[in-house]
Amino acid sequence: MIVVLAKDISPHDKDIVRSFLKDHGHDAREQAFGDDILLSSSGKAPIDIHELSLLPGIERVAAVSKPYELASRETKSEDSIVSVGPVKIGGARITVIAGPCAVESRQQIHEIAALVRESGAVILRGGAFKPRTSPYAFQGLGLKGLEYMKEAGEACGMPIVTEVISAESAVLMKDLTDMFQIGARNMQNFDLLRKIAALGKPVLLKRGPSATMEEWLLSAEYLLSGGTKDVVLCERGIRTFETYTRNTLDISAIPVVKGLSHLPVIVDPSHAIGIRSHVSPASLAAVAVGADGLAIEVHNDPDKALSDGPQSLYPEQFEKLMRDIEAFVPVVGKELMRLPKGRKKDGEGGVGKDSDAWSTAFSLVGEKIAFSGRSGAFAERALINAFGEETPRLPVQTFAGVFDAVLDGSALFGVIPIENSLAGSVHENYDLFLRYPDIAIVGEIKLRIVHCLMASEKTSIEQIKSVRSHPQGFAQCREFLDKHPDWNLEIWSTTADAVQSIAKAGDAALTVAAIASEAAAKAHKLKILKAGIENNPQNYTRFVIISRKQDGEKQFVPPALEGAEPDKASLVFSVKHEPGSLIRCLQILSGEGINLSKLESRPILGQPWNYMFYIDVSIPREKLIFERALQQLKTHSDNFHFLGAYRGA
């Protein structure tokens, strides 16, 4: 049983809790767990949890049936998010760790670090102390190798993870690495686990080749109870009777362990399979089954690698895999963890030497991001995917409210939907850009939308008389709704508002359902009657991130996109009412070889039968070509507005 104490519990109240437990024959151990203080108690006699939770200074009591208390979901129901410098693992993102099996030379680690970073890896891996099956095999460069790796990580702005094999070397490694890896062979080296835990650094805990999931979680418990706040589990294949592959990737362990524990789980397909050509498909399978990230071996010259060459990807294979992962992550409702491109110089407060510099560069301290709707709105999920769970959020009632909040400075950024792959453009937001000329588009987010029909716990689908949602929700679920022609459709300003109205009404709304996200159902404790009711599972919404235009200064961009070269731009203009005026504008673009990805026309308010044209274009590598095209467009069109240049999703 876990007793979570209130942060401000007095010593006197704590004594009362301790005596209560003692009087009931329980031993209580006090331990820190993240920012919480816990009393973990065990004893044979039953305890009335309700009675215990009424004692002063107690926040919550959880009956934990598992032997791994701190790692258990019973103790903490929400996903833990681990920070390694600026990189986060867990929650709504996929984090990719990549690098060679071993650091072989200064040049090798610098070269491969730059290559994996360019392709999108966010943590550099590499062994300096190698646990090898044979005593004659390459054992790693030791501390020297780790120094090279730290340098390489710093040079391209990536934190590093490296394996620790002994408590003595751990002390020397502590200031050189951002995360310790406990290798598969050491998963049950309890003395090592205790010593590493005491150092308090994030730990990547590999699963032992013959360890059960429970043994793996108990090893995590050693770390959590010994002082490590941040533990990431890594499935790397287990020993089975199969010999064709190096190990057997236990893909089923991922959803099971994620159900049992709040800790992030990543997958190392390289050591699991041991065969290069199967690493990429297994990586996608891991993401599909719910892994929070991947650790992949990549070598600049695998054929000459000193260890694990046959399972190491060539850099170009890794680049292709990253592109596939990027295309795939919206399907599982996640975002690929990215770091700003390029390294800032030390002292600039950017990606620098220590994690303090990192944390200030990456957190928008106290800055809010506005979205329309309530908790559980799709826009909120898009916001979390782009900015992280901890970013303060400002829910406002309308789309115009998001523009207002950004304009008056109550939010630094806003997130608004602009287009859905099934229902088309969100015209209101296109029109708002003209009403708010000081607002620019600075980023784009693509989110897969899965709609659910939800209602009160007591409601069954047969009882439903009316359904509430946003018009986009109805449009995207048209085919499902057509099967229920007797349902009355009630339009609400956002899907999350529709859900809240039912939750608030309680028993007064037993014949009403809503169409919204699974997250909205959870947030408002409604029952999902049917999940996945959108017309087609390929249902994506494109959101844009908006910010106030900065006069003459650098435009604010979301931290994860800082330094990223914009590759997409949005423009709006009208043309004269004469033959060929639109085609002339489009010819300017085709003449410069600029790709048009979207063209949309909207009526101009107060000028019947006159239209504004909204276009999205790719920005060519040669910036001068783009500038020249914009100049020509300005002269050949009317009411030209440049909405923003940004990184396309």
Ligand code: PEP
């Ligand atoms: C490694 O990651 O380099 C390694 C040795 O892995 P494992 O401990 O999973 O064998």
Ligand code: MN
């Ligand atoms: Mn290896």
